[in-house]
Every structure is written in structure tokens, then in C-alpha cells.
Amino acid sequence: MPVTEGTVPFHGHRTWYRTVGTGRSGLLPLLVVGGGPGCPHDYLSDLSALYEETSRQVVFYDQIGCGRSDHPDDPSLWVMPTFVDEVAAVRAALGLDRCHLLGHSWGSQIALEYVLTRPTGLVGLVLAGPIADAPAYQAETRRLKDSLPEDVRETLDRHEAAGTTDSDAYQAAAMAFYQRWMCRLDPWPAHVVRSFTSIRPDVYETLWGRTEWNLTGNLRDWDVTARLGEIDLPVLVTTGRHDVATPALVRPLVDGIRGAEWVVFEWSAHLPTVEEPERYRAVLAEFLAAAERPAVAHAA
Template identity: 35%
Template sequence: MASGSPYPTLQPTKQGTIPFLIPGAGKECFTFYKIFGHLTATNKTPCVLVHGGPGLAHDYMLSYLPLFEKFGIPLVLYDQMGNGLSTHLPEKKGDEDFWTEELFHLELSNLMSALGLDESGYDLVGHSWGGMMGSTFAAKNPKGLRKLVLSNAPATMQSWIDAYNLYRSQLPQELQDALKRCEDSGTEQGDEYQGIMMNEFYKRHMMSLTPWPEEFLKAFEWAGKDDTVTSTMMGLSEFKVAGSTANWSAAEAVDKITVPTLVINGKDEGASDESIRPFVEGIKGAKWVKFEKSAHMPVYEERERYFDVLNDFLEGK
């Protein structure tokens, strides 16, 4: 892992690519994955880590390595299609019929089948978008899924946007005015707008640590190199719904989730208490843990407690 990371460097036990046939892709596609530990030669259920975005990469999920090094849980990390070291399809930018949640469900199913986890069993931890997509995946009762963790994931896209607009209204007025001025002039990607977002907004509502861990920044760099997935699925504004996930909601599917589920959120983040309510109230027996000293990234902000909570849930304590 990169220097400055909260956890030491560890090489994967195995890494590679899995073919993924996508009708309409126009080319052969592959999903990149990493495995830490052994998936079968253990009495521990492997844990599959699903990164956020849409449009980021697995790099920041390396922050979950304590599950393996401290607790002995085998881990599977992967880059979702169009991201990181998996196949990129920039020619599909803007194609909302191609970039759908279902594509990522199919990719995850394909990966589980290729690794044999649909037969031997696995737990799934989804962070942010990974939890959103993971919730509706779990509602399909996929073969092999044992437990589900929805970490910092809203149950609807609109509730995330509503939370972010509320937090924006709480910024000092001069910062609100500057954001509006940049939006009106179409300079959201400029230094002033991005500076306010990075130095003021995200420090309050994404992650309070300074500087951000290098592997977290690297995950975002992938989206900067190729914004096909991000721009097509949710647009480039934090404050407006757009793209193929504009009307996304898991609220109607939560009662179909039958596996034990842990719901996690932080304070003053996009996955607000209101936005996770459908998960907490709609999934039978769901357990909710809130991290009051964290925003969107308790995996970094309250690291020791976060992993104790995860391990206790995954190990059935």
C-alpha cells in the first residue's frame, strides 16, 4: 500500500483478470481482482469488498486489509467495469442504457462464479456506491451470499443529494456564493470551486483526515483519467441528480434482503440517518452502527472501532 497509509504494505496472494462477456460492448472485457489469503483453505468466510463511485477503483479498499491481517478473513477486491485496471470503455461515455446497475450486478455474479464463491459462500462489504449496488444485488438472493455490510451507503440517490444540499446551505455565505458563481459561469472544474469542495466541503462531509491517504487519492485519480462511468451514471455535480442513477432507489427492494445485514454511517455525510432509514427499518433484523466521530470514511477516521464492529458482525459475535 502507498506510503502514508494507515496500514503496512502487503502483497496479494493472487491477482489477475476474469473474462466478462458484455453484449453490446463491442470488445472482450475483463474484471481485475486481487485476493488476500486463501478462499478455501480456511474456516473463515471470504469477504468481497465492493468499492464506491460509481467510477472509483479498488485502491482505497486496501484500507480494509486489517480484516485479513488482524482477523484472518480472506479478502477479494476488484475494479468494477470501466474503472481502475478493469476494461475501460470510453466509447460508451454518455450511454445510459449501457452503464446500468444491472451491468455491475452481472459483473459481480460473474466474478463470484469464476472464483467459486457462489458455491463455497462469501460475505459482502459495500462502501458508498458499492453498498448501494450491493443492496439491490443482495435483494436478488444471489447464491453463496452469507452476510451483508452496507457501509456509508444511502438507500436512494435523491436522499444523498438532499443531504449534500443541506450541508451546502450550512457553509459560510461567502463560500455558498462562490460555488453558485462558479456554477453559473460553468467553471465547476476550476481551482476556486474545487478548492472550496476539497478544503471546506469534503473535509466536513467526506473525510476529516489531512492529508487524505494516498490510496484514497489514487482511487479518485482513476476517475480523473477516465470519467466515463462517473459522468454517465451520476453526472459531475455533487448537488444535482443526473445520469443513469438519477432515480436510483433500493427502498422498494429492501424487504427482499434476507441475509444478516449491518448498516453503517457517519455524522453529517451523504449517507445521512434519513437516507439509510429504509435499510434500517426495511431489512429484517438489520443492525445499525453510527460512527459519530466520522463523516463518510470511518474506515479511516475511526479505524480501530470500525474493524472491531465489522469483525464482530462477520464472525457472529
């Protein structure tokens, strides 16, 4: 499998990338925007097999501030425009003039903001476990947290009130949430563990907050629901049946984007790319191929 790694200059720093495949198959590349914030791309690496299965090039990168990219100590960078600009910088540096874009979780927020800048050359958009409304997401994650067993809820609440969320007891209780609505595999695969144990806390907290259900960061009021009607390209939305991105969150997004297709993966939580990887890639490959057909096919 041909793999190329390198860095592109960005805001005086370096963003690391990894391309799988040569891009000479005639199929358009897929640029993958990972979740987090502050989480390296490794957990999405199952998508690499898309090249072996279809000869489509797949491009990953670690967002600035995490993984193999530079880790600047500059809180002013941890705002949405930084990450929207980074997508444009990666595309330009790698010559991705025409491509598809896949954003997962926090990466879906970046992808939505980027698409709303009306960039040229995007052919298809995939929103995986997406978020279009941060306050609504907080309400849903609080509802999910409140459905946990009483002793787990009590542990979470007690340590959050005391500011001791680094304790082993709190981390164990938080895993009860993540094992229900993030990834239901037991144990978690190594590449998922690698990503989630490498999240950069200051980036996550500055942008999002200390927990999934208590948004205090720069994105706490973020909401693009009213602008979804501006999106004018083929869109695939994917979620798991047990996803932290619940139907209450996803239905308004799907309804807001004209012609959006929504596929639910029955045996997955937030990571169907990991929990049902073969089926996920099959659904993805079919959508990307359809999005590349002449525009008349989409109007039919």
C-alpha cells in the same frame, strides 16, 4: 501476506481483482464493492488488514471502466445492470460460492440491487455509508452544501452555472464539502487521494451527474426503498457521525430491513474504514463471525 492479482472476463472486457489471504482459514471470504462511480478500490484497502487480524480472505476489484480494469469507451455500459452482473461474474470466476458482501457508498447501491436478485450463497451483507434512494440523497447533499460558508456556496454555484467546475477555485470550494462529510482526516491518506484523483469523469457523470448534489445521470431516479423488506440475511449498516449518508437517509433503510444492525462511528465522516480503521475492522469482524453461526442463532 499472501496476495493474488488477476483479471476475470466480463462483457468482452477484463475486470481486475486482488485477493488478500488464501481462503483456507475456514472463514468465508469478504467481497468488497467500492464506491464511485468510476472510482478504483484503493481507498478501501485498509480492509486488507482483516486477513492479518482474523485470517479472513478479503477480495477487492476495480469496477469496469476504472482503475486497473479495462476502460471501454462505451456509454451503454454505464447502467446499473452492468455492475450487478459484474459482482456475479467476479464471484463465479473466483469461486466465491459462499461469501459475505460489503458495499460502500455507490457500492452499497450495487450490493442492494445484487442482493435483490436473490443470489445463492450470500451469508452476510454490509452496507457502508449506504444509499437506497437517490432523490433523497440529492436533497440531503443539497442541504449539507447549503450549510457551508456563504463564500464557499457562492463559488460553487457560480462555477456550476458557468460550467467551469474544472477550475481550481471550484475544486477548492468542493473540497470544503468533502473535508466535512467525506473524510475528516487532514491531510487525506495517500491511498484515498489516489482513488479520488483517479475517478473516471465520464463514468461518474453518466451514472450520477456532475456533483453530489445535482443528479442528472442514469441513477437520478433510482430508489429501492420499497423493496428493502425482501432482504433476508444478516445485515450490518455502518456510517460516520459526520457522514454524507445522513441519518435522514439511513434510518429508512435500517427500518426497512428486518433485523438490520446500525453502527455509527463517532469520529468519522463517509470513510470510517480510513478514519477509524481498527475499530471498523473489529466491528466488521464481529458481525461476519456472527453471521456465519447457525441460522438458529439469528432467530433467537
